[in-house]
Amino acid sequence: MASSLDFVHYICQQIDGAGMISYRKMFGEYAIYCDGKVIGLICDNQxxxxxxxxxxxxxxxxxxxxxxxxxxxxxxxxxxxxxxxMTTLIRVTCDELPNPRPRKKK
Known part of the structure; x- marks a missing residue:
C-alpha cells in the first residue's frame, strides 16, 4: 500500500521547525529531507x-x-x-548525519 500525500504533508508540518523540510516521491513512497539530507522515509503511512x-x-x-x-x-x-x-528528533538526526556528496556534473 502506498503512502497518502496527506500523511506526508502532516509529517512535514510536524517537523517543519527542524530546518528546511522537503520530500520527494521515490518508488511509490517518499523520502523526507531536512536541510538537503535524507533523514527518513515514509512507507505504508509509517x-x-x-x-x-x-x-x-x-x-x-x-x-x-x-x-x-x-x-x-x-x-x-x-x-x-x-x-x-518530532522537531527535536529530526534536528539532532540531521545534525549527526553527514552532508550529501556533491553530484558530478555531466
Missing part, C-alpha cells in the same frame, strides 16, 4: 527515521524496522502528534 546516536537517546525504547526489504533498520516513529519531540 514514518521511519534514520538511526543515529542522538535519535536513540531521544527515543531509547523506540521500535526499529526496515522500511523496505534489505534496508538498514530505522526508528519507527509512532509519536507523530508530538510536534516538539
Amino acid at each position: 514514518f521511519f527515521v534514520k538511526k543515529t546516536t542522538a535519535g536513540e537517546l531521544i527515543f531509547p525504547n523506540c521500535q526499529e524496522a526496515s522500511p523496505y526489504t534489505n534496508a538498514k533498520p530505522h526508528l519507527v516513529i509512532d509519536s507523530i502528534d508530538n510536534k516538539e519531540l
